[in-house]
Amino acid sequence: MNIFVCVSHVPDTTTKVQVGEDGKSIDPSGVTWILNPYDEYAVEAALQLKEAREGEVTVVCFGPDAVKETIRKGLAMGADKGLHIKSDQPRDSFGTAKALAETLKDREADVIFCGRQSIDYDGWQMAGLLGEMLDLPSVTVASKLEIKEDGSIEAEREIEGGMETVVSKLPAVISAQKGLNDPRYPKLQGIMQAKRKPIEDVEPSPYKNRVEVLEMSKPPVKSAGKIVGEGPDAVKELVKLLHEEAKVI
Amino acid sequence: MNILVITEQRDGKVKKASYEAIRAAKNVAGELNADVTAVLFGADEAAAKAMGGYGAAKTVHVADEKLNLYSNGAYVKSVVQIAEKEGADIVMLPATALGKDLAPRLAVRMDGALAPDVTELSVDDGDIVALRPVYAGKALIKVKVTSLKKVFSLRPNVFSAGEADGAEAQVEAFSPQLDDADFVTKSTGTSIASGKLDVAEATAIVSGGRGLQAPENWNLIEDLASALGAATGASRAVVDAGWRPHAEQVGQTGKTVSPNLYVACGISGAIQHLAGMSSSKVIVAINKDKDAPIFQVADYGIVGDVFEVVPALTDELKSFLGN
Ligand SMILES: Cc1cc2nc3c(=O)[nH]c(=O)nc-3n(C[C@H](O)[C@H](O)[C@H](O)COP(=O)(O)OP(=O)(O)OC[C@H]3O[C@@H](n4cnc5c(N)ncnc54)[C@H](O)[C@@H]3O)c2cc1C
Ligand SMILES: Nc1ncnc2c1ncn2[C@@H]1O[C@H](COP(=O)(O)O)[C@@H](O)[C@H]1O
Numbered sequence: 062m063n064i065f066v067c068v069s070h071v072p073d074t075t076t077k078v079q080v081g082e083d084g085k086s087i088d089p090s091g092v093t094w095i096l097n098p099y100d101e102y103a104v105e106a107a108l109q110l111k112e113a114r115e116g117e118v119t120v121v122c123f124g125p126d127a128v129k130e131t132i133r134k135g136l137a138m139g140a141d142k143g144l145h146i147k148s149d150q151p152r153d154s155f156g157t158a159k160a161l162a163e164t165l166k167d168r169e170a171d172v173i174f175c176g177r178q179s180i181d182y183d184g185w186q187m188a189g190l191l192g193e194m195l196d197l198p199s200v201t202v203a204s205k206l207e208i209k210e211d212g213s214i215e216a217e218r219e220i221e222g223g224m225e226t227v228v229s230k231l232p233a234v235i236s237a238q239k240g241l242n243d244p245r246y247p248k249l250q251g252i253m254q255a256k257r258k259p260i261e262d263v264e265p266s267p268y269k270n271r272v273e274v275l276e277m278s279k280p281p282v283k284s285a286g287k288i289v290g291e292g293p294d295a296v297k298e299l300v301k302l303l304h305e306e307a308k309v310i
Numbered sequence: 311m312n313i314l315v316i317t318e319q320r321d322g323k324v325k326k327a328s329y330e331a332i333r334a335a336k337n338v339a340g341e342l343n344a345d346v347t348a349v350l351f352g353a354d355e356a357a358a359k360a361m362g363g364y365g366a367a368k369t370v371h372v373a374d375e376k377l378n379l380y381s382n383g384a385y386v387k388s389v390v391q392i393a394e395k396e397g398a399d400i401v402m403l404p405a406t407a408l409g410k411d412l413a414p415r416l417a418v419r420m421d422g423a424l425a426p427d428v429t430e431l432s433v434d435d436g437d438i439v440a441l442r443p444v445y446a447g448k449a450l451i452k453v454k455v456t457s458l459k460k461v462f463s464l465r466p467n468v469f470s471a472g473e474a475d476g477a478e479a480q481v482e483a484f485s486p487q488l489d490d491a492d493f494v495t496k497s498t499g500t501s502i503a504s505g506k507l508d509v510a511e512a513t514a515i516v517s518g519g520r521g522l523q524a525p526e527n528w529n530l531i532e533d534l535a536s537a538l539g540a541a542t543g544a545s546r547a548v549v550d551a552g553w554r555p556h557a558e559q560v561g562q563t564g565k566t567v568s569p570n571l572y573v574a575c576g577i578s579g580a581i582q583h584l585a586g587m588s589s590s591k592v593i594v595a596i597n598k599d600k601d602a603p604i605f606q607v608a609d610y611g612i613v614g615d616v617f618e619v620v621p622a623l624t625d626e627l628k629s630f631l632g633n
Contacts, residue, residue, distance in 0.1 A: 074562050074582050078448035087449065098563055154414075155423045180562060182444050184426050185405075189382070189414030198495040199382065201411045204556070219557055220407040221325075221511050223502035225380070229495040239563060240556050271423035275439065275452040283588060286609035288600070293622035295612045299594065300626050302610055307592045309514070309571040310538070310631065 062116030062171045064107045066140065067161055067187060069097040069179040070124055070131035078279070085274045086151070094127065096134040099176025101244035102237035107174050108139045109242060110208060116171070117141045123160045125149045129260060136255035137247035143260035153272040154182070158190035160265035166195055171212075175236040177202045188236035198233040204240035311344040312396045316389060316403035316412070317361065319353040320500070326511070327404035329364045329471035331464050334431055335402045336365025341433040347396050348479060349389060352378040358481040363474025370396070370484045377486075380408055381496035386415045388486035393420065395484075400438070405463035406510075413463045422459025429468045429589075438462070446562040446585035466511060467568050509558060512541035514571040517560055517587075519545035521576015521597065521616050525553035530620045531575060537627040538571070543587075545577045561586035576616045579604025596620060 072078070073093040081088040096104075107118045120135035122128045123146040132143040146160045165173065173195075175188040185201075192199030200206075204224075205217035212231035217224050219238065247255070289295045289302065303310045313335045317328035328348075335346045348366035350358050351374075358369040370392050377384060389412075393401060401416060403409040405427045417424035429450075430441035440453050440462055455462075509515050516535040518528065528542075535542045544554040546561055560567055562582040572590035577583060579595070579602055587593070588607050595608035596619050605611045612619050 072445070074446075074585075076445070076448075077581075078445045080449065085451075087445065153423065155417070158418075180446060183446065185410045186414035186417075186424055186426055189411060190418055190424075193386075193415040193418035199411075199415065200495060202407065218407065220500060220502075221320075222506055222508040223500055225407070225500045226498045227495060228498055233495075271455060271457040272425060273454045273456050275454060277444075277449050277451045280443070280447060280450055280589070283593075283607045283609075285606045286593075286611065288605065288611045288613060290612060292612070292614040293618045295614070296619065296623040296626045299610055299612060299623065300630050303571070303592070303594070304630070307571075307609065309592050310627070 062110060062114045063169055064110055064116055064118045064172050064174070065165060065168070065170050066100065066103050066107045066118065066120050066135060066174045067191070068100040068104070068120055068122050068131055068135050069176065069181070070094050070122060070128040071097045071179055071181045074098070074180065080277050080279060085277050087277070094130065096131045097176050097179050099178055099180070099237055099239070102239060102241045103174035103176050104135050104138050104140060105242045105244040106206065106235070106237055107172070108245070110172065119144050121146070121161060121164070123148060123152070123157050123265070132260055133255045134247065136258045137251045138245055139251060142258055145260050145262050146265050147262055148265055152268060153270045154184045154186050154190060155271050156268040158187055158194055159268055162191055162194035163266060164263055171232050172208070173197070173234045175234065177236050177238045188234045192234040195234070198229040199235070200227055200229050200233060201236040202238045203235055204238040206235065206241060311342060312398040313339055313342070313344050313346050313400045313402060314349060314389070314393050314396060314398040315346060315366065316349050316401065316409070318404060318406060318408055319350065319357065320502070322353045322357070324350070324353060324357050324360070325404065325406065326471060327406055327466035330466065330469040331402050331404050332361055332364040332366050333471050334464055334469040338431050338433050338438060342436065342438070344400070347398065349392055351385070351388070355481055359478040360474065362477040362479030364471055366479045369479040369481050371481050372484050372486060374485060376493070379497040379499070381493050382411055382415055383492040383495055384488050385412055386419050387488060387492050389416055390419050391486050392484060399458055400460050400462070402462045402464060405465050409463050413461050417461040420459040420461070422457045422461055423455050424461040424463065425453050425455055426463045427465050428462050429465050431462070443589070446582070447566065447589055448585060465568070467513070507541035509541045509543045509560060509567050510565050513569050514538045514540035515543045515560070515567060515569045516540045516573045516575065517543035517545065517577060518548065518575050519577030520547045522548070528553070530616065534573065534620055534624045534627070537624050537631065540571070540573070543567070545583050574604050574608070575620055577604055578602050579607065
C-alpha cells in the first residue's frame with residue numbers, strides 16, 4: 062500500500078500567543094514547534110495500516126525549511142520517507158491543499174491521512190479540500206476506522222450527541238480524530254534512523270491567496286471576577302448573582 | 311444577489327444552529343443587497359416554511375429520501391446545482407460535524423474558498439469581513455475571501471437566532487441530478503444517546519475535572535447539570551483516565567464551547583482547557599485551591615470542596631427554580 066500522511070508544524074499547545082510585527086500573524090519568538098497532535102493519530106494509523114498490509118509510508122509537509130524537523134518526527138515514529146514541499150510564503154488552506162494535491166496527484170496514493178484539524182489555524186478543512194482537488198472520497202474526523210481487504214472503508218465519526226457510521230472506499234483521504242489509536246512514542250533508535258531517512262524536496266507552483274488576513278488581534282482579556290465566598294455557605298449568594306446580575310438563570 | 315444558507319435537520323427536527331446561520335446571513339444581506347435562500351435536505355414543508363421566521367425569503371426543499379442521511383459527495387453536488395440555479399455566490403452553513411465535513415469540498419467544487427468557524431460577520435466596502443478564532447481562541451483574525459465564490463461556516467451558539475417572527479418562506483421543491491458515484495461516501499446510520507445534550511450545542515454546561523476524584527462521583531456533576539438543564543463536560547485529565555467519553559472533552563484538543571453558562575468543578579484551568587471554554591458568556595468555578603488558574607477567567611468563584619459545594623448548589627438551584 063502506498064500511504065501518505067500530511068503533517069502540520071505547529072506551536073506547542075502551551076504557547077502564549079502574541080501578535081507579530083505585521084499585525085497579521087503570530088510572533089514566532091520563543092515558540093516551540095511540534096508535530097500537530099492530531100497528526101500523531103494520522104501517522105499511527107498509517108503505520109498500523111502498513112504493518113497489516115505492507116507498503117510504504119511517506120510523511121508530507123508544506124512549509125519553510127523549519128518544517129523538516131516535524132517531518133523527522135514522523136520518520137522517527139516509523140514512516141519510511143519524507144516529502145517536503147518547500148515554500149517560505151505562507152499560504153491559506155486552499156493554497157496549502159493545492160500544493161499538496163499537485164504533489165500527490167501522480168503518486169498513486171492508496172490512502173492519504175490528515176489530522177482532524179491543525180491547531181494553529183484550526184481549519185478542519187484539509188482532508189475535504191484535498192479529497193475534492195484529487196477527486197477522491199474523504200472521510201473526516203474518524204475516531205474508528207476499518208479498511209477492508211477489498212478497499213472498502215467503514216469509519217465512525219463523532220456528531221453532535223452521538224456517533225455516525227460512514228462507509229467509503231479507497232483510494233481516499235481520511236482525517237484522524239483522537240480515539241482512533243494510541244500514537245507510539247518515537248524510540249531512540251527510531252530517532253537515530255530518522256536522520257538517515259530520505260526527504261525529497263519539491264517546489265510548489267505559484268499561488269495567490271484566496272483568503273486574505275486583514276488583521277490579527279488578541280481576544281478581550283477576561284478579568285478575574287469575584288470570589289463569591291468559601292464552601293457551601295456561598296451557594297445562596299451565587300444563585301442570586303447568577304439570577305440578578307448575570308441573568309443566566 | 312443571493313446568499314444560500316445550508317440548514318441541517320436530524321430525524322426531521324431542524325437544528326438551532328441552522329436558524330442562527332439564517333439570521334446571521336440576513337443581518338449582512340441588507341448591506342449587500344442580497345436575499346437569503348435556505349436549503350433544507352429532508353424534514354417537511356412546514357419546516358421549510360418556518361425558515362422564513364428567521365429571515366429566509368425562500369427555502370429550496372430537497373425531499374429526496376436518499377439524502378436524509380448525509381453523503382458529502384451528494385450534498386456537494388446538490389448544493390452546487392442549487393447555488394447555480396439561485397445565482398448564489400455566497401454560501402453559509404453551521405460549523406457542525408456535518409458542516410465542517412461539507413464546507414471544504416463545497417468551496418473547492420464552487421472554485422471558491424472557505425472561511426471556517428466564523429464568530430462574527432460584517433460588511434466593509436461591499437464585501438464580507440469574517441472574524442474567526444485561531445490558535446484555539448488565543449488570537450482572532452479578520453479575513454476577507456477574495457475569490458468570487460465564498461463559503462463561510464459559522465460557529466454554533468455564537469450568532470443569535472432571535473425569535474421567529476412568524477414570516478413564512480416561499481418553498482420550492484428541488485430534485486438534484488445525482489449519480490450512484492456521488493454516494494461513494496455516505497452515512498449508513500447514527501447512534502444518538504437519547505435525551506443527552508451535546509456540549510457543542512448546549513447553552514449551559516457543567517464540567518468536571520480531576521477534583522471529582524473518581525468516575526463514581528459523576529452523579530454530582532449530572533445532578534447539577536440536570537438542575538440547570540445543562541450538558542455535562544469534562545477536562546482532558548478525566549477523559550484520558552477513561553472516566554468520561556472523549557465527546558465530552560472541552561478544550562484545545564476537545565470541543566470549543568461558548569455557552570451562556572459554564573460551571574467548572576474541580577478543574578484547575580490549564581491553558582488548553584481555557585482555550586476551549588473561555589469565550590463562554592458567564593463562567594463559574596468551584597475549586598478548593600484559591601490560586602487555581604480557573605479563577606482568573608471565572609466571573610464567579612467559590613473556594614471549596616466540590617463534594618460539599620456542588621450538592622449544595624444543586625439543592626439551592628432546585629429550590630430556586632422550583633423543581
Ligand atoms: C497537547 C495537549 C492538549 C491538551 N488538550 C486539553 C483539552 O482539550 N482539554 C483539557 O481540559 N485539557 C487539555 N490538556 C491537559 C491540560 O494541560 C491539563 O492537564 C488538564 O486540563 C487538567 O485537568 P484537570 O483540571 O481536571 O486536572 P488537574 O489539573 O489535576 O486539576 C484538578 C483541580 O481540582 C482541584 N480539586 C481537587 N480536589 C478538589 C476538591 N475536593 N474540591 C474542589 N476542587 C478540587 C484542584 O485544586 C485542581 O485545581 C492538554 C494537554 C496537552 C499537552
Ligand atoms: N502545511 C501543511 N502541510 C501538510 N499537511 C498539512 C499542512 N497544514 C495542515 N495539514 C494537514 O491538514 C490537517 C488539517 O489541517 P487544517 O485544515 O489546517 O486544520 C492537519 O492535521 C494536517 O494533516
